[in-house]
Amino acid sequence: MTASAKRKKLAIIAIGGNSLISDSRSMSVPDQYRAAGETSRHISALVKLGYRVVVTHGNGPQVGFILLRSELAKDKLHSVPLESCVADTQGAIGYQIQQTLKNELHRLGIVQPVGTLVTQCVVSANDPAFKNPTKPIGPFYTEEEARAHEVKDGWTVREDAGRGWRRVVPSPVPREIVEEPIIKVLLERDVIVVAVGGGGIPVTRTRSGRLKGCAAVIDKDAASSLLAQNLKADVLIISTAVNHVYVNFGKPDQRPIYYMSLKEAEGHVKDGQFSAGSMLPKIEAAIRYLKAGGKKVIITQPHLIESSVVGKGGTHITP
Numbered sequence: 001m002t003a004s005a006k007r008k009k010l011a012i013i014a015i016g017g018n019s020l021i022s023d024s025r026s027m028s029v030p031d032q033y034r035a036a037g038e039t040s041r042h043i044s045a046l047v048k049l050g051y052r053v054v055v056t057h058g059n060g061p062q063v064g065f066i067l068l069r070s071e072l073a074k075d076k077l078h079s080v081p082l083e084s085c086v087a088d089t090q091g092a093i094g095y096q097i098q099q100t101l102k103n104e105l106h107r108l109g110i111v112q113p114v115g116t117l118v119t120q121c122v123v124s125a126n127d128p129a130f131k132n133p134t135k136p137i138g139p140f141y142t143e144e145e146a147r148a149h150e151v152k153d154g155w156t157v158r159e160d161a162g163r164g165w166r167r168v169v170p171s172p173v174p175r176e177i178v179e180e181p182i183i184k185v186l187l188e189r190d191v192i193v194v195a196v197g198g199g200g201i202p203v204t205r206t207r208s209g210r211l212k213g214c215a216a217v218i219d220k221d222a223a224s225s226l227l228a229q230n231l232k233a234d235v236l237i238i239s240t241a242v243n244h245v246y247v248n249f250g251k252p253d254q255r256p257i258y259y260m261s262l263k264e265a266e267g268h269v270k271d272g273q274f275s276a277g278s279m280l281p282k283i284e285a286a287i288r289y290l291k292a293g294g295k296k297v298i299i300t301q302p303h304l305i306e307s308s309v310v311g312k313g314g315t316h317i318t319p
Contacts, residue, residue, distance in 0.1 A: 001188040008052045009234040010187065011309070014224035014285075015039055015057045016240050019302045020093065027061065036093070037100035038302070039239070044104035045306035047112065052187055054231070055097055056224040059089040059198035060137075063217075067138035079153075082137070082169065083201050083213035090118050090197035097194050114192040120178040120211065121200025121218050121226075127172035135171040135217045140164030170216045174200060174223045178211065180230055187231070199223040225285035229292040235309070236289050238282045238299045245283070245299050245315040247273050260317045262290045286317050295319070 019039040020032050047053055063085045070080045080088075094116030102114045133156045141149070146157035146165035160166045177183075177200060186193050199218030203211045221238060228236040244256035247268060260268075265283055274280040286297035298305075300314030308314030 002190050005052060005188055005190040008050055008190075010054070010231060011046060011051045011235045011237055012054050012056065012224055012228040012231070012233045013043060013046070013237045013305065014221055014239060015055060015302060016220075016238075017058045017060060019239055020057065020096075021061055032062075032093075033096050033100065036096040037103070040097060040100040040104045042302055042305040043101055044108055044110070046309060047105060047110060047192065048108055049306065049309065051234075051309075052190065052192075054183065054187070054193045054195055054227065054233075055101075056196040056220060056227065057093055057097065057194070057198070058220045059086065059093060062089040062093060063198065064138055071139055081213065082215040082217070083203070086198045086201045086217075087118055090201070091116065093197055094118075094194045098192075101192065101194075112190060112192060114194070115186060116194040116197075117179055117182060117186070119183075119195045119197065119200045120203045121174040121196065121223055122176035122178060122205050122211070123172035123202050123214070123216065123218065124175060125204040125214075127170065129170035129172040129216070133168045133170045135169050136160055136166040137169055137217060138167050140166055171219055172202065172216055174218050174226050176205075177223070177227055177230065178203070180227070183227070184231065196220075196223045196227055219281050219285075221281045221285035222288075225289045228289050228294060232293070233289075234295055236286065236294060236297045237305060237309070238285065238297065239302045239305065240279075240282060240299060241301065243301050243304060243313065245274075245279060249273075249275075249279070257315050260315060262287065262317065262319050265290075265317055283317075290317065290319050 020035050021027050022035050066085045098114040098116050143165050149155045150157050155167045157165050158168050199220040200223050202214050202216040202218050246254045248254045274283050297317040298308045298314045300308045304313040
């Protein structure tokens with residue numbers, strides 16, 4: 001490890017969809033690039049504070065775009081397997097982050113390399129999620145269209161909250177990050193790494209040790225937590241759409257949480273305070289990281305990353 005890297009604390013920064021798509025009217029590639037640039041400005045401030053950084057990111061909308069294009073072009077081109085969609089978005093989003101982050105570092109006079117690593121995550125072929133797919137992906141269909149895919153392509157399809165029918169896939173637990181040794185080497189050389197995009201490309205490992213892609217979606221926060229655990233990161237930062245974690249969210253008596261212990265976080269989960277499709281995966285990721293010896297989790301919006309790290313914003317969760 002270089003002397004410079006050895007002196008620095010390590011932050012894993014998991015950026016969510018709002019870091020890449022600000023709203024439903026700003027979803028084009030140039031819009032996403034601008035949003036990535038805004039988030040990179042706040043990440044670069046953290047680098048300036050002296051942190052080594054690994055950036056992870058979501059990819060739900062972008063995978064949906066690829067699947068929709070594939071559906072619209074089904075009479076002209078082959079379909080795109082889900083695991084290939086994850087790989088494609090890792091490259092495209094990684095490019096946006098690494099270029100905008102490099103530009104922000106240049107603006108600050110910081111000379112430091114930034115690189116994106118296409119990352120695979122091993123899941124168990126026996127994970128219960130494969131028997132109960134729940135994660136909706138891709139475009140909406142009529143029931144007739146969805147049933148046709150069910151028969152022809154072997155999809156599991158379900159009606160989605162009165163909005164139409166969608167394909168649902170498993171969301172297994174990440175067990176191993178295949179490229180983790182490469183991430184470690186890059187960090188030792190003081191490289192800022194973009195990795196584990198979209199939770200990682202889901203793969204299973206055969207008895208002989210061979211890897212094989214599978215049609216699944218890994219939760220980005222779960223994979224980021226695993227990476228933070230294995231790298232013994234000093235802080236896991238989870239970027240989201242709100243400044244703080246709230247109890248009684250959306251109710252007249254909602255209340256922001258500024259500081260929370262691991263025990264308190266577990267209690268709130270037990271009490272059903274957090275939504276499964278929103279804050280719950282983030283809190284569960286925080287709990288796993290802290291139980292494995294992690295030091296601190298910060299949950300906040302992208303523009304509050306640097307102020308939260310110095311204790312002036314966000315929700316801080318500690319052992």
